Amino acid sequence: MRTKRAFFFLAVLNTLGLLDLTAQEPTDYLTSKEIEQMKEAQRIDLRVKVLMKIAERRLQALEQTTVSKKEEEAWGPLLKGAPEELLRHYIKAIDETILNIEDAHSQDPENEFLHSALKTFREATDRYLPRLKALKERLQSTEAQEVLDHAIEATELANADAREGEARFAKPKKK
Numbered sequence: 770m771r772t773k774r775a776f777f778f779l780a781v782l783n784t785l786g787l788l789d790l791t792a793q794e795p796t797d798y799l800t801s802k803e804i805e806q807m808k809e810a811q812r813i814d815l816r817v818k819v820l821m822k823i824a825e826r827r828l829q830a831l832e833q834t835t836v837s838k839k840e841e842e843a844w845g846p847l848l849k850g851a852p853e854e855l856l857r858h859y860i861k862a863i864d865e866t867i868l869n870i871e872d873a874h875s876q877d878p879e880n881e882f883l884h885s886a887l888k889t890f891r892e893a894t895d896r897y898l899p900r901l902k903a904l905k906e907r908l909q910s911t912e913a914q915e916v917l918d919h920a921i922e923a924t925e926l927a928n929a930d931a932r933e934g935e936a937r938f939a940k941p942k943k944k
Contacts, residue, residue: 798858799823802845813873814882814889817866821893824862827855828900852904852913856920863923866890870934884938891931894924 799807803823810819822844829836830847848855870887873880901921908914 798861800845800848802843806844812882813869813880814885816869817886817889820862820866820869821889824859824866824893824897827859827862828897831855831859831904832900852908853910853916856913856916860916860920860923863894863920863927867927867930884935887931887935887938891928891935894928894931898924898928 803819803826806819806822807816810816826836826844826847830849831852834847836844836847848858850858870883870890873886874883898921901917901924904917905914908917
């Protein structure tokens with residue numbers, strides 16, 4: 770049931786033009802330094818951390834915050850762009866995380882790093898939801914508001930799915 774809902778959700782995003790899996794490379798929204806980080810993160814738990822950092826950086830750009838010199842050296846400068854573009858990049862990072870988790874699970878349903886990946890994803894989306902909702906007051910254009918609504922919806926769905934998956938893949942506690 771949850772898988773059907775996720776596929777339906779991805780189909781809706783694709784139809785709305787917020788997710789185009791056929792025409793775009795997954796890296797088309799990444800900086801060269803972010804691509805380097807992705808290449809180094811091969812394990813699913815590490816990959817999710819990188820993708821959530823990328824989503825975080827899109828939120829930071831939207832919130833117009835600054836990053837440390839150390840972070841800029843490792844990840845590059847924050848992207849600049851229209852709010853709707855940055856939100857689309859954020860959605861792509863969320864979608865790519867879902868696809869990476871599904872791929873890791875399909876390759877190895879007993880992957881020992883799935884629980885950690887799902888926990889990281891759930892915790893990150895827990896933090897991102899209030900920040901996205903706070904942007905409602907700041908964004909002016911109708912298009913930005915529409916993309917923001919889709920970003921919130923995508924994050925809420927991702928959070929619910931991550932929460933369910935995290936519970937499913939939890940390791941039994943030792944007595």
